[in-house]
Amino acid sequence: MARSALMNVMVQAAFKAGKALVRDFGEVENLQVSRKGPGDFVSQADKKAETILHTELARARPGYSFLMEESGTIEGDDPQHRWIIDPLDGTTNFLHGIPVFGISIALERQGQLVAGLVFNPVMDELYTAERGNGAFVNDRRLRVSGRKDLSDCVIGTGVPHIGRG
Numbered sequence: 001m002a003r004s005a006l007m008n009v010m011v012q013a014a015f016k017a018g019k020a021l022v023r024d025f026g027e028v029e030n031l032q033v034s035r036k037g038p039g040d041f042v043s044q045a046d047k048k049a050e051t052i053l054h055t056e057l058a059r060a061r062p063g064y065s066f067l068m069e070e071s072g073t074i075e076g077d078d079p080q081h082r083w084i085i086d087p088l089d090g091t092t093n094f095l096h097g098i099p100v101f102g103i104s105i106a107l108e109r110q111g112q113l114v115a116g117l118v119f120n121p122v123m124d125e126l127y128t129a130e131r132g133n134g135a136f137v138n139d140r141r142l143r144v145s146g147r148k149d150l151s152d153c154v155i156g157t158g159v160p161h162i163g164r165g
Helices: 003-024 044-060 091-095
Strands: 035-037 042-044 066-067 072-074 076-087 102-108 112-120 125-130 134-137
Touching: 003 044, 003 102, 003 112, 003 125, 042 044, 042 091, 044 066, 044 076, 044 102, 076 091
Parallel strands: 066 076
Antiparallel strands: 035 042, 066 072, 076 102, 102 112, 112 125, 125 134
16 A cells, blocks of 8 residues: 555654554553543653654644643644544553553544554554555555444444542
C-alpha cells in the first residue's frame, strides 16, 4: 500500500513518539505521575510523547494549529488545518504495565477530519485511515463487516480507572 505524503508525515511522527513510549513503558515504575482529575492520570511519558509529536508535525507542516490532550490548543497561521493529538491514549493501562495503549493523531481540514492514525508501539500495530482512501492495519486493508444483527457482533470498550480504593 502506498501512503500519501500526509500520512507518511503522521506515521513518522507516531513512530518517533512510539520509541519514547516503549522506553518509558519498560521503566513504568520509575515514572512520575500526577492527576488531572479523578482517575485522570498524566505522566512524564504523556508529556514527552506530546512534545515529540508537536515538534515533528510542526516541522513537517508549519502553520497548522494543534489541539493536544496535555497542552491544549496552539493556534497556527493556517486556520484551515488542525492536528488533533492524544499522545498516550490508555494512560491507565500504560501505568499498570498493560500493553494496550496508543498514540492517536488526526488531521482536521476546514472542520472535517481527513486523516487519522492510532499506533500501539508495543504491539507494533498501526491503524491508518484517509478520507477516500480506506482504512488499514499494518498496510492490510480493513473491511466493514456485513453483519446486520447486533447479536452477531463483537463490541469492545474500556472504562477508565476512577481512582477509587
